[in-house]
Amino acid sequence: MPRKTRDNGAQRPSHNAPMCEVEGCQQEGQYKAPRSREQLDEYRWLCIDHIREHNKQWDYFADMKPEEIEAFMHDAVTGHRPTWTREERMRFRPDKLHDALYEFMHDRKRPAPQPAIPAKVRRSLALLEMEFPYTQDQLKSCYRKLAKRYHPDTNQGNKAVEETFKNITAAYKYLDEQLKKK
Numbered sequence: 001m002p003r004k005t006r007d008n009g010a011q012r013p014s015h016n017a018p019m020c021e022v023e024g025c026q027q028e029g030q031y032k033a034p035r036s037r038e039q040l041d042e043y044r045w046l047c048i049d050h051i052r053e054h055n056k057q058w059d060y061f062a063d064m065k066p067e068e069i070e071a072f073m074h075d076a077v078t079g080h081r082p083t084w085t086r087e088e089r090m091r092f093r094p095d096k097l098h099d100a101l102y103e104f105m106h107d108r109k110r111p112a113p114q115p116a117i118p119a120k121v122r123r124s125l126a127l128l129e130m131e132f133p134y135t136q137d138q139l140k141s142c143y144r145k146l147a148k149r150y151h152p153d154t155n156q157g158n159k160a161v162e163e164t165f166k167n168i169t170a171a172y173k174y175l176d177e178q179l180k181k182k
């Protein structure tokens, strides 16, 4: 995330107040706001406009009954449709609901949760000097590059290289299968 630029002298705060932590906001953050209801003792600094906004949202939920909050969140997820069909309920994704609530409370998109990558996939990717996620093209080109480097024909008699070649080939085949499974 890029840091807020402060190169414009005219906008520089006169004293040492931190900048408002809302992305893109150039005002002084003079007001403390709890980060979330789960982290009441952790603060972020906001300007007067954003603290007002924050308080509005905070109060909005504070006055709600649990079933009203739930209804609000359902609306946020389904695009403000008051009733759900059976099909919609089947499609309901709790993570989407968390996204909507996070965005509402934090003024920014919820960071994408990191998918759990199976250990074997991670090991295989590491062998091929790759990272998750990967495409078939990336897989092929990384494998080709390494296969050339470790090919037994060009490293005759070197057992370690031979072993590496076997391992990267197995890793390539495994990762290729994983892609085809989907």
Ligand SMILES: [Zn+2]
Pocket: 020, 021, 022, 025, 026, 027, 046, 047, 048, 049, 050
């Ligand atoms: Zn602000």
